Every structure is written in C-alpha cells, then in structure tokens.
Amino acid sequence: MIGRLNHVAIAVPDLDAGIRKYRDMLGADVSAPQDLPEHGVTVVFVQLENTKIELLHPLGEGSPIAGFLEKNPSGGIHHMCFEVEDIRAAAKKLSDEGARVLGDGEPKIGAHGLPVLFLHPKDFDGTLIELEEVAV
Ligand SMILES: CC[C@@H](C(=O)O)C(=O)SCCNC(=O)CCNC(=O)[C@H](O)C(C)(C)COP(=O)(O)OP(=O)(O)OC[C@H]1O[C@@H](n2cnc3c(N)ncnc32)[C@H](O)[C@@H]1OP(=O)(O)O
Numbered sequence: 001m002i003g004r005l006n007h008v009a010i011a012v013p014d015l016d017a018g019i020r021k022y023r024d025m026l027g028a029d030v031s032a033p034q035d036l037p038e039h040g041v042t043v044v045f046v047q048l049e050n051t052k053i054e055l056l057h058p059l060g061e062g063s064p065i066a067g068f069l070e071k072n073p074s075g076g077i078h079h080m081c082f083e084v085e086d087i088r089a090a091a092k093k094l095s096d097e098g099a100r101v102l103g104d105g106e107p108k109i110g111a112h113g114l115p116v117l118f119l120h121p122k123d124f125d126g127t128l129i130e131l132e133e134v135a136v
C-alpha cells in the first residue's frame with residue numbers, strides 16, 4: 001500500500017535558522033516559506049535527490065506542532081510522509097485494522113495540494129505517519 005517516502009518532517013523552533021542550516025551549511029535547495037493556516041504551520045521543503053525534508057514551524061494559535069516543540073524545545077523529527085494511490089481506501093484499511101486516523105478521518109489538502117491524512121504516533125512505534133495521495 002505505501003509507496004515512496006515523500007518527506008521527513010522536522011519541527012524547528014526557528015525557521016530562518018533551519019533554512020540557513022540546510023541552504024547555507026548543507027548546500028541544499030530550500031523552497032520559500034509557505035504559510036498553511038489550515039494546518040497551523042509555516043513550512044519549507046528541502047529538495048533532495050531521493051526525497052524531501054519538510055521544516056515545520058507553528059503558525060497561529062493552536063498549532064498541532066506547538067505541543068511537540070514544548071516537549072522538544074530544540075526541535076526534532078516530527079513525522080514521515082508516505083505516498084499512497086488511494087488515501088480513502090488506505091484510511092479504511094488502516095482503521096479496520098485498528099489504527100487511529102487523526103482528525104475527522106477526512107483527508108485535508110496538504111502542502112503539495114494533494115489529500116493528506118495522519119495516523120496516531122502511538123500506533124506506529126512512536127512515529128507520526130502522514131499519508132499523501134499521489135496519482136501514479
Ligand atoms: C505542511 C502540511 C502537511 C504536509 O502536507 O506535509 C503537514 O505535514 S502538516 C503537519 C502538522 N500537522 C499535524 O501534525 C497533524 C497531525 N498531528 C496531530 O493531530 C497531533 O500533533 C497529535 C499527533 C495528535 C499529537 O497531539 P499533541 O497535542 O501534540 O500531543 P498529545 O499529548 O495528544 O500526544 C499524544 C502522545 O503522542 C506523542 N506525540 C505527539 N506528537 C508526536 C510526534 N510528532 N511524534 C511522536 N510522538 C508524538 C506525545 O508525546 C504523547 O505521548 P505520551 O506523552 O507518551 O502520551
């Protein structure tokens with residue numbers, strides 16, 4: 001069911017500093033910041049040959065990553081995103097098999113303009129999983 005690793009997300013306490021690390025110190029291509037109020041984050045993507053790194057910073061009140069940064073003030077790996085062909089079929093299979101699909105179970109449009117869903121970290125060995133529907 002899961003396909004390519006679309007991105008690994010890092011929650012960062014200082015987005016500008018995070019951009020400088022990946023762009024200037026590590027010499028990678030970094031996209032311009034995108035404010036995504038519907039997700040409560042500002043995000044940039046570090047483009048790698050085989051996947052992307054997503055740097056996330058809280059945006060507005062009630063950001064879903066605010067609690068994570070309180071517990072991890074230096075930042076940390078926040079989630080991994082896998083590509084799937086049919087996100088609703090994937091969500092049904094996973095919830096039928098006991099995994100918790102977060103939110104109301106309805107896919108939201110993510111940073112790439114594609115439907116995304118999240119699976120509870122406690123159901124996947126302490127790792128928050130994002131699924132993104134990518135047509136093959
Ligand atoms: C940019 C758009 C999009 C894209 O297109 O790529 C995105 O990536 S948006 C990214 C931000 N959005 C989300 O993360 C949405 C899904 N996340 C959530 O709904 C919540 O963050 C959460 C996973 C339900 C956690 O909620 P929170 O309030 O922070 O903590 P809890 O106390 O409810 O957590 C319960 C339990 O889980 C542990 N936890 C929390 N976050 C993570 C994490 N990222 N990785 C691993 N573990 C996590 C938390 O520590 C608690 O554990 P215990 O303390 O042991 O109970």
Ligand SMILES: [Co+2]
Nearest residue numbers: 009054081130
């Ligand atoms: Co993501």
